[in-house]
Amino acid sequence: MQVSERIKVIISMIGLDGHTMGAEVVARLLRDAGIEVVYLGVNQTPEMIVQAAMHEDVEAIGISSHASNYNQVVELVELLEKNDLKHVKVFCGGNIPKHKVVELKDKGIAEVFPPGSSGKKIVETFLNGTRGGKWSN
Amino acid sequence: MVQLSAKDQLILDALTSGCVRTCARLISRIERGEPGLVELLRALYMAGGSEKIIGITGPPGAGKSSLVAKVIGVLRRRGNRVAVLAVDPSSPFTGGAILGDRLRMIGHATDPEVFIRSMASRGRLGGLAKKAGDVLTVLSAMPWDFIIVETVGTGQSETEIMHYAAVVVLVQTPMAGDDVQAAKAGINEISDIYVVNKSDHPDADRFRRQLEAMVGLGLRLEGDRLWRPPVVKTQSLVGEGVDELVDQIGQRFRTLAESPELSRQRFRHRLRHRVVEIVREMLERDIQSGNGMLPDSRLEPVLAREKDPYELAREFLSGGT
Amino acid sequence: MKRETDYGYEIKSVYTPEDIAGVDYGRDLGDPGVYPFTRGYYPEGYRSRMWTRRMTAGLGSSEDTNKVLKRYYRMGQRGGLCVISDRVFSDCIDPDHPLGRKEAGVLGWPGCSFLEFEEMMDDIPLTGHSITLLGSCAPTTLRLAYVVALAEKRGDEIGLIHGSVMESPFENYFGQTDVQPFDLNLKLFLDAAEYVLRNNIRMRACIISQHFQESGGNNAQAIAVELSMLKEIIGLLVNERGLEFDTAAKLPYELFSIGSRFFEEVAKMRALRRMWARLAKEEFGAKDDKSCHLLLSVHTSGRTMTYQQPLNNIVRCAIQTLAGVIGGCSALDNATLDNAHAEPSALAARMSLNTQHIVACETGAADVVDPLAGSYFVETLTNRIEEEAYKIYGKIQEFGGMIKALEAGYIQKMLTDEAIKKFQEIENGERLVVGVNHLVLPPGEDFEIPIQEVRGEDSEKIAHRMQEWKKTRNLPHLTEKIVQLYRDARKGDRFNLMPSIIDAVKSYATAGEVMGTIRMARGLSYDPFHIIECPFALDGEASAHAAA
Ligand SMILES: Nc1nc2c(ncn2[C@@H]2O[C@H](COP(=O)(O)OP(=O)(O)OP(=O)(O)O)[C@@H](O)[C@H]2O)c(=O)[nH]1
Numbered sequence A: 001m002q003v004s005e006r007i008k009v010i011i012s013m014i015g016l017d018g019h020t021m022g023a024e025v026v027a028r029l030l031r032d033a034g035i036e037v038v039y040l041g042v043n044q045t046p047e048m049i050v051q052a053a054m055h056e057d058v059e060a061i062g063i064s065s066h067a068s069n070y071n072q073v074v075e076l077v078e079l080l081e082k083n084d085l086k087h088v089k090v091f092c093g094g095n096i097p098k099h100k101v102v103e104l105k106d107k108g109i110a111e112v113f114p115p116g117s118s119g120k121k122i123v124e125t126f127l128n129g130t131r132g133g134k135w136s137n
Numbered sequence B: 001m002v003q004l005s006a007k008d009q010l011i012l013d014a015l016t017s018g019c020v021r022t023c024a025r026l027i028s029r030i031e032r033g034e035p036g037l038v039e040l041l042r043a044l045y046m047a048g049g050s051e052k053i054i055g056i057t058g059p060p061g062a063g064k065s066s067l068v069a070k071v072i073g074v075l076r077r078r079g080n081r082v083a084v085l086a087v088d089p090s091s092p093f094t095g096g097a098i099l100g101d102r103l104r105m106i107g108h109a110t111d112p113e114v115f116i117r118s119m120a121s122r123g124r125l126g127g128l129a130k131k132a133g134d135v136l137t138v139l140s141a142m143p144w145d146f147i148i149v150e151t152v153g154t155g156q157s158e159t160e161i162m163h164y165a166a167v168v169v170l171v172q173t174p175m176a177g178d179d180v181q182a183a184k185a186g187i188n189e190i191s192d193i194y195v196v197n198k199s200d201h202p203d204a205d206r207f208r209r210q211l212e213a214m215v216g217l218g219l220r221l222e223g224d225r226l227w228r229p230p231v232v233k234t235q236s237l238v239g240e241g242v243d244e245l246v247d248q249i250g251q252r253f254r255t256l257a258e259s260p261e262l263s264r265q266r267f268r269h270r271l272r273h274r275v276v277e278i279v280r281e282m283l284e285r286d287i288q289s290g291n292g293m294l295p296d297s298r299l300e301p302v303l304a305r306e307k308d309p310y311e312l313a314r315e316f317l318s319g320g321t
Numbered sequence C: 001m002k003r004e005t006d007y008g009y010e011i012k013s014v015y016t017p018e019d020i021a022g023v024d025y026g027r028d029l030g031d032p033g034v035y036p037f038t039r040g041y042y043p044e045g046y047r048s049r050m051w052t053r054r055m056t057a058g059l060g061s062s063e064d065t066n067k068v069l070k071r072y073y074r075m076g077q078r079g080g081l082c083v084i085s086d087r088v089f090s091d092c093i094d095p096d097h098p099l100g101r102k103e104a105g106v107l108g109w110p111g112c113s114f115l116e117f118e119e120m121m122d123d124i125p126l127t128g129h130s131i132t133l134l135g136s137c138a139p140t141t142l143r144l145a146y147v148v149a150l151a152e153k154r155g156d157e158i159g160l161i162h163g164s165v166m167e168s169p170f171e172n173y174f175g176q177t178d179v180q181p182f183d184l185n186l187k188l189f190l191d192a193a194e195y196v197l198r199n200n201i202r203m204r205a206c207i208i209s210q211h212f213q214e215s216g217g218n219n220a221q222a223i224a225v226e227l228s229m230l231k232e233i234i235g236l237l238v239n240e241r242g243l244e245f246d247t248a249a250k251l252p253y254e255l256f257s258i259g260s261r262f263f264e265e266v267a268k269m270r271a272l273r274r275m276w277a278r279l280a281k282e283e284f285g286a287k288d289d290k291s292c293h294l295l296l297s298v299h300t301s302g303r304t305m306t307y308q309q310p311l312n313n314i315v316r317c318a319i320q321t322l323a324g325v326i327g328g329c330s331a332l333d334n335a336t337l338d339n340a341h342a343e344p345s346a347l348a349a350r351m352s353l354n355t356q357h358i359v360a361c362e363t364g365a366a367d368v369v370d371p372l373a374g375s376y377f378v379e380t381l382t383n384r385i386e387e388e389a390y391k392i393y394g395k396i397q398e399f400g401g402m403i404k405a406l407e408a409g410y411i412q413k414m415l416t417d418e419a420i421k422k423f424q425e426i427e428n429g430e431r432l433v434v435g436v437n438h439l440v441l442p443p444g445e446d447f448e449i450p451i452q453e454v455r456g457e458d459s460e461k462i463a464h465r466m467q468e469w470k471k472t473r474n475l476p477h478l479t480e481k482i483v484q485l486y487r488d489a490r491k492g493d494r495f496n497l498m499p500s501i502i503d504a505v506k507s508y509a510t511a512g513e514v515m516g517t518i519r520m521a522r523g524l525s526y527d528p529f530h531i532i533e534c535p536f537a538l539d540g541e542a543s544a545h546a547a548a
């Protein structure tokens, strides 16, 4: 599943959540699919992630949320839009209750990966979600 | 002189007035190897000013990124605007990469006067990314007071940074093993400043003494004076020693400014290297592509062992057939 | 499908006396209550002391948590209470910090001041049951200070209080992160540990493998890491803080993550008891037999609980609870049903406790000590995991111990590699998980369960309350205590800060204030996130100090 295009994404945690293993595993899966992953680690605010997305010119952002702080993911989406970065897709993974999943998608999160999602599906979603997102001048 | 397209002119204007968003996007185009950037890069080179690139190199995990974070902090306090290019290795198997330098620099994550860009090395040895030269051309055309380049921690061949940076800082740690890494690979000659990071480590002072002794051996003649690179002890998690490091970096820039011949000499050296690199890349493109300037037909005599590869190379360079 | 233990030992189809021919009963097992304690610490097992049956509480405000604790008691929680703190307290910032505002009370109890502790413990005695406060390492000294301060206020004799409020700094590497730096966490942890040991306070510290394992580590690695952490911490208390080993050995307890691989889980508990006893006796020269006892608590494994078909988690939790009981635990908390979705709902909490009561009353498992001893299979597994764990332990020791191995990145790499391996085993169908990669239901047909709602507005309420309440404190008094703490914190790592932290807490200094002050004294920023400034005039202190 190797790609020749440069695909660059951010993987990050948001807020005070400290459960990093999910994010680390996903980062590795994406790397192994040929994607360049800017790994931001823990304790990122929506503002920090937006600045990183702008500096790094990424195609997508993956947020791992295991701490019921998905409201901040919604904030992130809103802030991206405010900063003219609407083309950057936001994916979110973690133990997110089902009715929240619907809500998050309504609010512009491109896809939500609950626990037990297959790695293959995660990688494919990132690849499909970013291929069209090439920036042209 | 070729006129820039209107679009490129807009980009140039945006960059020279410091537009980070434009910069970020242009870097991506460079990374993707988009064709048609030559004119713009040329204009950017012309717009570039004085030397302000600081190279930070050293073995993996030495604390380069943590140190860069603190250096940014000091520079910001002194009123400087800073850009950082941080290179991390690509996976040789998949081309993917996990770029983890930025994670150490989150203290500056929302500062609009700081630009941080991570870059994958893309199979390039020597600690820098293939496109780093062009990216530095872009950054140099912008109103940054300093540009910091963090190389991949290869532990071996970090010498490449000297071909890009005006001032090179080599970061090492007391944990790196008993022998001072600087002894290897002629690194002694490339570094302007030595850092012993993780000075909270019990072996830090012993290591520093060793390093000082070694640096003493490598006393260099620069112009008409002897130059001995300073050794600075830092603890990059709390920022200890970082003010001194920044002072030393500033001092080095001043010394170079005060010895125009020396800096020109260093500059010429870097330019030579840059030209070699560009030539290599052009040649690679021309030669590797099957329908390019070295068609299969020209390889036949070598295949048949009527010629050897050297002969073909000489012919190619001299433009013969 | 793989037929091997989670650490890669290939399981045979049948085990016979030959497999345990090398086992010497006296040397390797011993009767329950006899060295090397493979079979447990008490000759009578659960007949003499039932395990503590508890549920972890903590969500919303301190008053909410107080209500939940009382409800758990009515549901049959016995022997102790257990509260986990929210991410804000875990990081030692305050709810009115811009980042705290969004998450106060979201994932646990917002215990950022002594006031919050008083409210949480309203009408709940400090004695007669164990008090366990979980979260992360950073607030260790604060949690201890709360207990000491409240005991004093209520006139409870401190010696009668028992439980656990301290957490080792290693958890930071295993997903239980807080923002404070490792060296600071370690120093404060040792301060708290030394304080309880020197003052004969019966408070334990969790030095536990749970988070390591929940992050993806395997059973053998978990034991090796546990033993290495114990060795490092106890070693520091003995060598740096000058405590006797037999005193220091009263400190730790292990919290095992118990999964569904029933026999392996039992074997792992037995193996660790034996390995700790040997370490205590042979390396540390334990004089007291009790020093060879490592209190073993059990938490059922959250990572085995599935999002898909959540009712299946009731079955998983029951199997894991039974394994923990048969393995011989002294306390057990379990999470069932909705563990992969949200914080436990009232229904899930009741199911959890009922699961324990069913095991306790209906299965007969509590009637006999170490019932699986002598099983060819279980004894083999006990030997195998011990062997494998010793190999990893040996490597960690080659680095120079746990801290050095972490500095070298060895442990982190081992953990990430293993987590990825586990992920891929499921991805490739080498391990089957019902509902996830086996017998999957279309999402529409999945069963529904009640979900505990997180109310975002609660955070703001908690934050606002703190902001207003802060102004009502006796500020001159508070400032005096903060300045004292600052001065003490500049006296070096060996100077024990517990007394000045207790003083500060009693005058209602908050978590953010206490930790911020200590950070400043160590040359760090007041706010680990660099957002807010120190509200106290400590700079004058610093320069006055420098001038002196
Ligand atoms: N004890 C101590 N640890 C430090 C210090 N500086 C950095 N570290 C730690 O060293 C590790 C590596 O730091 P980085 O800043 O990522 O090092 P690096 O050289 O950029 O690493 P690569 O980019 O991966 O080559 C981190 O865990 C830091 O926390 C220091 O002064 N003292």
Ligand SMILES: [Mg+2]
Pocket: B064, B065, B066, B100, B101, B150
């Ligand atoms: Mg780095």
